[in-house]
Amino acid sequence: SAVISQKPSRDICQRGTSLTIQCQVDSQVTMMFWYRQQPGQSLTLIATANQGSEATYESGFVIDKFPISRPNLTFSTLTVSNMSPEDSSIYLCSVRTGHEQYFGPGTRLTVT
Amino acid sequence: GEDVEQSLFLSVREGDSSVINCTYTDSSSTYLYWYKQEPGAGLQLLTYIFSNMDMKQDQRLTVLLNKKDKHLSLRIADTQTGDSAIYFCAESSPSGGSYIPTFGRGTSLIVHP
Numbered sequence: 001s002a003v004i005s006q007k008p009s010r011d012i013c014q015r016g017t018s019l020t021i022q023c024q025v026d027s028q029v030t031m032m033f034w035y036r037q038q039p040g041q042s043l044t045l046i047a048t049a050n051q052g053s054e055a056t057y058e059s060g061f062v063i064d065k066f067p068i069s070r071p072n073l074t075f076s077t078l079t080v081s082n083m084s085p086e087d088s089s090i091y092l093c094s095v096r097t098g099h100e101q102y103f104g105p106g107t108r109l110t111v112t
Numbered sequence: 113g114e115d116v117e118q119s120l121f122l123s124v125r126e127g128d129s130s131v132i133n134c135t136y137t138d139s140s141s142t143y144l145y146w147y148k149q150e151p152g153a154g155l156q157l158l159t160y161i162f163s164n165m166d167m168k169q170d171q172r173l174t175v176l177l178n179k180k181d182k183h184l185s186l187r188i189a190d191t192q193t194g195d196s197a198i199y200f201c202a203e204s205s206p207s208g209g210s211y212i213p214t215f216g217r218g219t220s221l222i223v224h225p
Contacts, residue, residue: 004154033212042200042215042216043155092154099160099162100157100160101204102157103147103154103155103156104154106153106154108152
């Protein structure tokens with residue numbers, strides 16, 4: 001298994017600003033993912049972040065809006081840039097070990 | 113894209129069994145998962161089943177897979193108030209070699225005394 005922590009756990013931000021979310025894992029993992037969960041909705045994959053390579057973004061998500069860093073095998077950041085109220089959501093970090101996928105506690109973001 | 117469907121709500125009485133159902137469309141699904149999300153928390157992996165299995169039991173949890181009908185269920189025996197949460201079904205397939213799961217919208221389980 002993997003234990004994942006995220007910072008911050010929640011934040012309220014003004015539109016036009018940016019927020020960087022940190023994800024820390026207690027073991028080295030190759031595959032790390034960032035998801036968004038909007039109220040009453042399923043999880044939507046934003047991007048896959050593998051160490052040593054550029055993040056791979058899903059359709060509808062772009063690097064300029066959601067830049068990702070993956071400096072090592074235990075850490076990643078996701079930045080939500082130039083925020084608007086539509087970015088209000090829960091952002092979840094996730095890792096895969098074998099065929100098991102684990103999630104962090106999430107960052108609840110509200111944009112006013 | 114591929115779809116995973118779940119009913120949105122289930123209400124049961126404490127002590128009864130709960131059965132949460134899920135259907136999926138990807139015939140190449142290899143792993144099927146059940147996650148639990150309590151209020152304000154992330155997703156907790158409850159259990160998963162490989163597609164060549166039709167049943168998996170783990171304490172109070174029983175997973176049944178009907179691969180022909182692409183139907184997955186999670187049975188919780190002796191449901192407790194602490195089981196109240198949103199339960200997500202997910203499937204992954206070797207598409208593109210990535211096995212990235214596709215999630216359903218979640219079933220909100222309400223357990224009342």
